[in-house]
Amino acid sequence: MPEPETAPGTLRPGGRTARVRAAVLRAAEDALIECGFDGIDLAEVARRAEVGKTTVYRRWGSPRVLVADLLDDMAEQSVARAETGSLDGDLRANARLVVRTLTDERQGALFKAVIAAATGDERTAEALHRFYATRIAEWAPCVTEAVERGEVPEGTDAAEVVRAVSAPLYYRFLASGDPLDEAVADRAAHAACCAARAGAYVEPRSSLAE
Template sequence: MTDAGHVPGSVRPGGRTARIRTAVLRAAEDALIECGFAGVDLAEIARRAEVGKTTVYRRWGTPQALVADLLQDMAEQSVRRTETGVLADDLRANARLVVDTLTDPRQGALFKAVIAAATHDRRTAEALHRFYAARITEWAPVVDQAVARGEAPAGTDAAEVVRAVSAPLYYRFLVSGDPLDRTVADRSAHAAASAAAAGAYVR
């Protein structure tokens, strides 16, 4: 990581550089989906992206740095939070977004590959943690707004409420294999909103 807090390749470029980055990140996605982290070979990524190997090695340097940049790009491209003025509805939108992402054939496979890689690679794990921290930061304000409206008590930990929405969904996705659909999403959101209103997440 550089002094500016960016992993290699993380500064959003423009023009030809942006096209190269897009092509390389797409190739990295394909490799992760098809082969897992072991398939993220920089020379192979360069071939898939039709980019010079020197460019890829100079810009990213390691497969870990490339996957970290991919996760940063995913965070930047993620859908912004919904603000309806009702906590349960906001959390429902969050839960449905998670379910729609995880059940998408391409995105679901990509997340499984990245999560699997993160279990044995420290840099990938750190990048994954940053990705989810960014998503929690994006959605936490809907809980703070609910507190201000009186829907949840003062001192409610907004980040914990957001985590409570998605945790059961990831459990089904990664562990139990139980059905994952919008009905499940809505139930998870309702449970988190009810618990928040009852004070379960007060710090």
């Protein structure tokens, strides 16, 4: 069956259609957590969501389109950034949010399943990249505001600072298996903050001039 021409996430219907979408995405989450990407079957997702198979096939058309829409929805539903008045406080809030998400029984399992799926499917990978680009864009202003306050140097790459906060947390989550808790989150945030203040994330002058 051909995939829908409209990219997932471009339509935001209301009413019954929104309820159907929410039920299907919740069922897709359950299927991902229980069976992984390869175990997703649209007919089974429809059964779990208690909606017609025709509706699911017509709107999503394939598991990868469904997972891409799920990631878009996750980005939309993510918690807004904190505004504590200091870079250290904002980055600490960001790091603690990442840790809470990754250590949540359901959300942690879902992220592992989605990341695993993205390693073998280009469309899922693109959706995952959009998800993280959205989250980075949400939190980047905490760094640009810190530049305006004089906390960090002019030319600091805000996105790189935000990435530096979450990178060691995802390393523990996916690679090393070391504990994830608030102390680890605070340390990651403090390290990124200190590096930013020292100018480690200032863009090269050649890049700034382009």
